[in-house]
Structure formats: structure tokens, C-alpha cells
Amino acid sequence: MIFLLILWAALSIFGFVVEGLFWLAIVGLVLFVITGIFGWLRRGASTRT
Structure with missing residues (x-):
């Protein structure tokens, strides 16, 4: 689960860097x-259980 969060955050940052x-970036943020x-x-x- 942590790996996925890191992956989505990296995709978001990459999307913002490359205009x-x-x-x-939007897809990465939504998945995050x-x-x-x-x-x-x-x-x-x-x-709870």
C-alpha cells in the first residue's frame, strides 16, 4: 500500500514538472x-474486529 502511494505521488510530481x-498529474493525484x-x-x- 505504501509503495502505491509513493508511486502515485511520483507520477503526480512528474506530471506537474513536464507541462x-x-x-x-491529475491521474496520479486521483489514484493517490x-x-x-x-x-x-x-x-x-x-x-474494529
């Missing part, structure tokens, strides 16, 4: 947020 790849929410929900579910 022509702005769409890559989705992965973070998924990990948070998964962690919360494991502490």
Missing part, C-alpha cells in the same frame, strides 16, 4: 487519494 503531461482512502478504510475495518 505536457498535466493529465498524468483513492489508495489513501482505501488503506484508511481497510485499517479502520481491521481495528
Whole structure:
């Protein structure tokens, strides 16, 4: 899970650096947020049981 967060963050930074790849930054940010929410929900579910 941590690896995915790092990967999405790197893609986002790369997309912002290369102006022509702005769409890559948006995709990276969206995937970063989705992965973070998924990990948070998964962690919360494991502490309840």
C-alpha cells in the first residue's frame, strides 16, 4: 500500500514538472487519494474486529 502511494505521488510530481503531461498529474493525484482512502478504510475495518 505504501509503495502505491509513493508511486502515485511520483507520477503526480512528474506530471506537474513536464507541462505536457498535466493529465498524468491529475491521474496520479486521483489514484493517490483513492489508495489513501482505501488503506484508511481497510485499517479502520481491521481495528474494529
